[in-house]
Amino acid sequence: MSNDTLAIEGGPKAVEQLGPFATKIGKEELWELIDLWDFSEDNKEKLKEIILGDDHVRGPHLFRYYNPKPSRVAAAEQAMAALIGTKYCLATNSCTSALVAAYRALGVGTGDEVIVPGYTFFATAATVAASNAIPVIVDVDDSLCLDPVAIEKAITKRTKAIAPVHMRGIPAQMDAIMDVANKKGIPVVEDAAQSGGGSFQGKRLGSIGAMGCFSFDFYKVIVSGEGGFITTNDEWLYTRAQSWHDTAACWRPDRYAHERRDGELFCGENYRMSELEGAVALAQIRKCEQILAGYRHAKSRIKAAIEPRLGLSFRRIPDPAGDTAVCLVMFLPNPEVTKKALEAMKAEGVPIGGVYDSTVRDWHIYTYWEHILEKKCVAEDGLPWSGVPPNELPKYSKDMCPRAMEYLSRALMLDINRNYTDTECDAIALGINKVLRTLLK
Ligand SMILES: Cc1ncc(COP(=O)(O)O)c(C=O)c1O
Known part of the structure; x- marks a missing residue:
């Protein structure tokens, strides 16, 4: 048989x-990563030698699917x-994308409304608009979280989620x-971006509503630099969120199957988490209780x-046992005293911040959300x-959430560092006491 005989007809294969x-x-990429950690110079040299000197290394995929190694994201x-x-x-790759995927999983779209608080990072509301729906901005109470009474008054026939x-x-x-x-049969999406690991009456935040959304960006409680998670007990919502988060790759039980029921297939985006964040997130989730214990110890000692x-x-x-303790918020009698206290505490070296200052833009306060207040569009x-x-759109105005503005203009916020020593906690409390002793006689 000649070498030209096609393999399909019994000839030799061209590619054996x-x-x-x-x-x-490869290893250069790993070295860049290692270099992000501040090891001692001595150890860095040793690590560099080991890493760059090893020629047998096989690098990772860093892609969660089709990975020969068990996925860290999974x-x-x-x-x-x-x-x-x-x-x-x-x-997901962020809480912003988690929120969009959650809203989309619930079917939020054009003509729908979603109730959000007037005090939150803008993402909670922006993602409603990015899902083509209308954010309905509602006041907070003295917990600085959504006021249940105000929610009830804001519900309309269009309300698709809270x-x-x-x-x-x-x-x-x-x-x-x-x-x-x-009572109204409206699903709740808990935005737990700032409170990962917290709980309410024994249930973890993110497990109480229909869906929970978490941020793992660097400034949150448990972190992976960037990243997010969606939690739910509902298989259908999970399936739809998963499809939205991966274009239309739809990893339903069977990836290429036709839809099992209406609403399973649709076009989505790409919010996948990479194995890099997955690995860091996994280690952080495992350490969550230890991380919380650090925050709780420092906060309770200062308080x-x-x-x-x-x-x-x-x-x-609302439930002190469920506080992640990343922040201590105090209210003073009026904005003037609050401002004075803030300056004086900062001078004492207390790492404290105010919240509302009419001269400082802050994406956490609805009065600065001109994208929404002025009904801006992308297209x-x-x-x-x-x-x-038009006559059914919410009436946005800068004074629509008076309680939020009242509380925020009198608030002082101390971000807790979970690594504070007891001596540092005591020094911070001393600085606060010194100032308040003078200002609140
Ligand atoms: C309440 C809240 N929701 C959503 C987000 C968005 O999180 P990410 O940065 O992961 O997109 C943040 C981030 O600051 C937040 O504080």
Whole structure:
């Protein structure tokens, strides 16, 4: 038989064997990563020698699917589901994308409304508009989280979801919020971006509403630099969120199957988490209790040492046992005293911040969300605002959430560092007491 005989007709194969795929990511990339950590110079040299000197290395895929190694993203999802106590968990590349995927999973779209608080990072509201729906901005109470009474008044025939935010480490008033939502049959998306690991009445935040969304960006409680998670007990919502988060790759039980029921196939985006963030997130989720213990110890030591004083009050925490303790919020009697206290405490070296200052733009306060207040659009179709008759759009104004502005203009916020020593905690409390002793006589 000649060499020209086609293999399909019994001839020799042109390609007998190929070597393994070249490693795309190698040791130089690992070295860049290691270099992000501040090891001692001595150890860095040793590590560099080991890493760059090893010629047998095979690099990682860093892609969660089709990975020959067990996926760290999948492991992080499992660990997060176990931590939060939900059946399903989906990793995303941010909480912003988690929120869009959650809203989309619930079917939020043109002509719908989603209730959000007037005090939250802008993402909670922006993602509603990015989903072509209308954010309905509602006031907060003295916990600085959504006020359940105000929610009830804001519900209309268009309300498709309610998005309470567990703001600055504490749980929102979830029993009352769920009562209102359940009475009206409206799903709740918990924005737990700032309160990963917190709980309300024994249930982890993110496991109480229909869906929970978490941020793992560097400034949050448990972090992976960037990253997010969605938690839910509902298989259908999980499936839809997963499809939205991966274009239309739809990893449903069977990737290439036709849809099992209406609403399973649609065009999505790409919010996948990479194995880099997955690996970091996994380690952080495993350390969550230890991380929380650090915050809780430091916060309770500082708080206990602050002398009670007429005119000083603390933010109400709907369930103190569920506080992640990343932030201590105090209220003073009026904005003028608050401003003076802020300057004086800073001069004492206390790392404290104010919240509302009319001269400083802050994306956490609705008065600065001109994108929404002025109904800005990305395209000429006028969406999301053109999706609702003009006379039925919410009436946005800078004074629509008076309680938020009242509390925020009297608030002092101390971000807690979980690595504070007891001596540092005591020095911070001393600085606060010194100032308040003078200002609140
Ligand atoms: C309440 C809240 N929601 C959503 C986000 C968005 O998170 P990410 O940065 O992961 O997109 C943040 C981030 O600051 C946040 O604080």
